[in-house]
Amino acid sequence: MHFHDTNAQQVTPRTARLLRISLIITVAYILLLVIAGVQAKSLALLSEAGHNVSDFLALLLSWVAVYIQERPPSSTKTFGYHRAGVLAAFINASSLVLISLLIFYEAIHRLYAPVSVQPKLMMWVAGAGVVLNGAIAWMLHSSRRDLNIRSAFLHEIGDTLATAGVIVGGWFILVTGQTWIDPMLSILISALILWSSYGIIRESLNILLEGTPHGMALAEIEREINTIPGVNDIHDLHVWSIGSDRHSLSCHIAIEDIPPSASERIMSDVRQLLADKFHIHHTTIQFEHVICDVAHGCNIPLSGHHDH
Secondary structure, rough: OOOOOOOOOOOOOHHHHHHHHHHHHHHHHHHHHHHHHHHOOOHHHHHHHHHHHHHHHHHHHHHHHHHHHOOOOOOOOOOOOHHHHHHHHHHHHHHHHHHHHHHHHHHHHHHHHOOOOOOHHHHHHHHHHHHHHHHHHHHHOOOOOOHHHHHHHHHHHHHHHHHHHHHHHHHHHHHHOOOOOHHHHHHHHHHHHHHHHHHHHHHHHHHHHHOOOOOOOOOHHHHHHOOOOOEEEEEEEEEEEEOOOOEEEEEEEEEOOOOOHHHHHHHHHEEEEEEHHHOOOOOEEEOOOOOOOOOOOOOOOOOOOOOO
């Protein structure tokens, strides 16, 4: 018996609108960085402009993914396009890792070959960046449960911290004249970005590889279903995620040889349990009253009494 997910979280039109606004703000800040960098002949500001171009691409990718993942299922894409957002999250997080490694490299290089900077201009432009990136992060905060939006949110949080670090570094350079402060701040910020990206990469890969959703245990699901009256056994249990907040389950449940009208109550109880306790709304459940042949390699032994 097959039931479709009607209760999973949807990415709202408001989220798409916020992403569009974020794209416009990011473009405005890139133009500000380029103009200020050219006028001050500052390589640091031009590099920051390049960094924000990557953020623009990340936001653009998330915006496109929002529309793709809401397309309805088709005969060739029976689960729809929900994993487009997960794929976008993986790409975004991977790009953050690459950016962080490049920052590490440049920071170490500058420790050995200091570059003179203009701290006052750094502080003014970075101050604008804190306001703009902070505003974008605040707008995306309410939709961060979606993995795709969360990756874009982390991009903006990382940028807000990075630009705040530039302000602090600019002030210290202005007061002490020590230019090594700037690359050291870059190393600390890069480490924070790497730590944040790791969680997104791990979760998105788990979804793409159809792993058990984070926080769920097959043994616990089996145990709970077995408490429902009429359920004699459960096996061939699989749980995976279609998207960041959409989970699916398939299994075989052994019951007595009873009429379909009587088994409907058991099905209803199982569905209600899965929805209420585990937030699983898309299920494919097969009832049986004799020992079935399980295809080689598809059965996962969950406890000692299973022998398929």
